Amino acid sequence: MSGHGGHPLFLVGCNKIKGFGSFMTEHETTKAEPPRLALKAKDAARELGISERHLWRLLQRQEGPPTVRIGHRLVFRREALAEWLRQKEAA
Numbered sequence: 001m002s003g004h005g006g007h008p009l010f011l012v013g014c015n016k017i018k019g020f021g022s023f024m025t026e027h028e029t030t031k032a033e034p035p036r037l038a039l040k041a042k043d044a045a046r047e048l049g050i051s052e053r054h055l056w057r058l059l060q061r062q063e064g065p066p067t068v069r070i071g072h073r074l075v076f077r078r079e080a081l082a083e084w085l086r087q088k089e090a091a
Contacts (some may be wrong), residue, residue, distance in 0.1 A: 035078060036078070037077060037078060038068065038070070038075035038076065038077055038078070039075060039076045039077075039078065039081070040073070040075060040076075041055055041056065041074065041076070044065070044075075044076035044081060047078075047081060048065075048081060048085070064084075065080055065081050065084035066080045066084065
């Protein structure tokens, strides 16, 4: 073996990286998923830079961004979040 003493995190002589159960090539890239059209409250709050709790408070006071109900879930359209922010900016 090489000067690494056969340590499992080193694979000598190949282009692979190994560690903690993952195994990928150096040049492997992950395909980015397209952005979701509708976000859960947690994700919408993160996009807005506010806490999820604050988002729910805004909705209770009817001051929050528009929502869409899908089944039992309340979601936020990305476009509606952006438009709501633009309106808040102009006010």
